[in-house]
Amino acid sequence: MHQYSIQEIADALKKKSMSSEEVTRHFINRIQLHDPTINAVTHLCHEESIKQAKAIDAMRAQDANSLGELAGIPLLVKDNFCTTGMPTTCASKALAGFTSPYDATIISNCKKAGMVILGKCNMDEFAMGGSNENSAYGVVKNPWNNMRVPGGSSGGSAAAIAARLSPAATGSDTGGSIRQPAGFCGITGIKPSYGVISRYGMIAFASSLDQAGPMAASAEDCAILLSSMASHDPTNDMTSVKQASYDYHKQLNKHIKGLKIGLPKQYFSDFGDKRYETCMQDAINELKALGASFIEIDLPDVKHCISAYYTIAPCEASSNLARFDGNIYGHRCEQSSTIETMYARSRSQGFGEEVKRRIVMGTYALSSGYDNDYYQKAQNIRNLIRHDFDEAWQHVDVVMAPTAPSTAFKLNQFQDDPTKMYQQDVYTIPVNLAELPALSMPIGFVDKLPVGLQLIGRKWDEATILNCAHQYQLRTDWHRATPENYR
């Protein structure tokens, strides 16, 4: 059952050949069996999820027509989305013991659709990291190879989907946090355009870049999930933007003959591993066979993306994370004599190293006298990168890019060298800076490790990249591959 697509589970539930309770129990059993190895799940809603599943079954027995496609489908939630009735910690000690009194909009949307929440997923603390090694709950292991990272920051979500511990998960992507772990774990994940899914209830890291998205085995699964997760939420989120259509699933049936795909010359010049390049070439050939044409394009300013991103994101984070002071909620230090020491101690104890590093970087960059040198300049670069893409859209419908410079790297490989770690985000970051939709899908293996490929779309055009990926997946089986121990 865990090899089924979401559509297949939904069909089985509709036909009543399976009950939602059975589905939920199956995945809970898998989590209990496999999660001790990969550490992807930080909280399991055992009884509550079965209760929810039973309720859905009861509703189906009464009035099957009142239920949507996702009713009874299990969902794992990255731990930076606020959820009632279970902890929300951002994998940080700073939020130890915190339970949100409200559901994030994306969560209430999923609940309205009848999804059954299985629990919360491990992640890099406050979504800061690309290896899931910065977590108060410990590192997550890549199901394809336990010595490798799953990527991050949505590493728990990606590893759980790869190990088929759930058919669906939420992720969040500020600089690649959905796509890079999706790539490393051989699954499909989409970061929609900034503003498609409400940010209300998603704990902010860098507000101008943060965007939630679905993670699942295939583009079709992601399209089904996105249709329910996305909504116009003006009463909670001023950056939420109304879309022409929220039915992404319906838009998957187009052929891609004549689709123009851009290959940025900056991105396809030099990979360390020839086999990695071959994977890309194979994917290009498949898409060509489907009728797509390829054009080389120029994105001259993307080379500045790392410095721009690692200015903007820490600046916003330094301000966004000020609220974790131990005053109203979250970790508070033992007795302290003054309010200043309480803040200093609570925050020093609560935050991990990477989070502290970014708060310090952001605080410095926003300091009086430096704001024009850093934050403002980074915004200017951001505009240049937007402009690069705007130019590209004159010639192409989709831009193709690798998801990461390599396959999943080894645990601890970059832990002592943050700037090298940051370099790993080079292909994903421009998309966030330009607020574009992009997905990562599996296109092959190198040394038994998945290779991910990105498809980047025009702003608000999730449908085209989802359809392109879907057409590719109709011809290929990479998205069906599961690691040996989890089949």
Added chain:
Amino acid sequence: MSTDWHVVIGLEVHAQLTTESKLFSRAATRYGARPNEQSSYVDCALPGTLPVLNREAVKQAIRFGIATHSTIQERISFDRKNYFYPDLPKGYQITQHYRPILIGGQIDIDTDEGAKRIHIHHSHLEEDAGKSNHEYSPTATGIDLNRAGMPLLEIVSEPEMRSPKEAVAYIKALHKLIVFLEICDGNMQEGSMRVDVNISLRKSEDAPFGTKVEIKNINSFKFVEKALNYEIMRQADILESGGAIVQETRLFNESTGQTEYMRGKEDAHDYRYHKDPDIPYIDIDEDTIEQIRQNMPESPQEKQKRYSDDLKLSDYDARVISHDKDYATLFDTVINEDCCQAKTLANWILGPISEQSNKSSTTFHDCPITIKQLAKLLSMLEHNKISNNNAKVIFEKMWSNGDNPEDIIKSEGLEEINDIEKITAIIDDVLHANPKQVEQFLNGNHKLIGFFVGQVMKQGQGKVNPKVVNDILKTALDKRK
């Protein structure tokens, strides 16, 4: 202290807007709620919450901008001012640092030397912080977030005031204006209007500005003047003894009447301002401004002109009533009832109503008399059904029990005698009883008319209409010539 110091004063006034809900959350803004009763998830900065701008606050700011001839900006930003404090749960205040809503503007004030125009540097929207409360426990501080997120318009003047009196005149003019615009209730005790003053001294009017000192959070006209007077003395003493003013922030101590050191320049926070990434730029279009312009409440000046030109009130009455929000509201409401002449109404507002209101320390609005009842009373007075004196007596009773004037008249037997036959009979009686005085009158002592009126009124127990008495009396006396 020598008097040859020239004073330079600039003011930052925080006016709390009258929106139903807070600037960025849907929590209510009602005053006097129990601690934290009006604090939403957004106000306590729960993880994941986001601000949503209250457009009504923007409209109120625009209203102020129109009234003060400020330039309303086409595109405004909301920016974060970062600092740690327990009453600021987000760790930053949302304010308008880069693109405030209003630039420039002016307010005219009355000074001893006549009218003076004070220019506004800019005005911006921002959210208030909560309150720390030390009353609950000797060892812990309570945090009340009811005020957190309250909408404020901060109005920053140019440093154009030259004396504490001018500063007070400016605040009073501003107070009057924002109350009239209905964008602030102006209640200073409840902190709806708070003032920060910046003051410096210099040797002459054309010397460069001296080092300024800021005095924060003063909440009454009186204290502004006191604080400034004290500060002028303090700074002059320092300067005259050869010292230098240190740029610092001070607080006014209401019980000592002195200003006290709060923090120095070196303690100033680095606020790490940056545009709030949760709030896109807001564009204000011409249509919005035009619509607000069409619906602007009438200004005191416009009212005054209408009162004297159209309603023919005396200059004095027109000015006093138009410049007092309560008076003007009452006047405009009652005049619509079409119960009496404007002049009568003005006399009553400035006479009995104001007296009664002072005596009982309640406004007319809060007394039990309805507008309809007041209109009825004035209409009866206007139509000579009751005398002015009796009207006052009836009014006092109405104020205390809220009864209808007709009922009071009946129960107290205060109907005016307008029956000419009855009055003629009384007059005949009086003339008959006082033949000497009649003779003297007929011989030219016309002052005695007052005596006869008095006697008639006495016999009529005050219920006869003096006007009618006058007329009939004259005819009766003429007959005896």
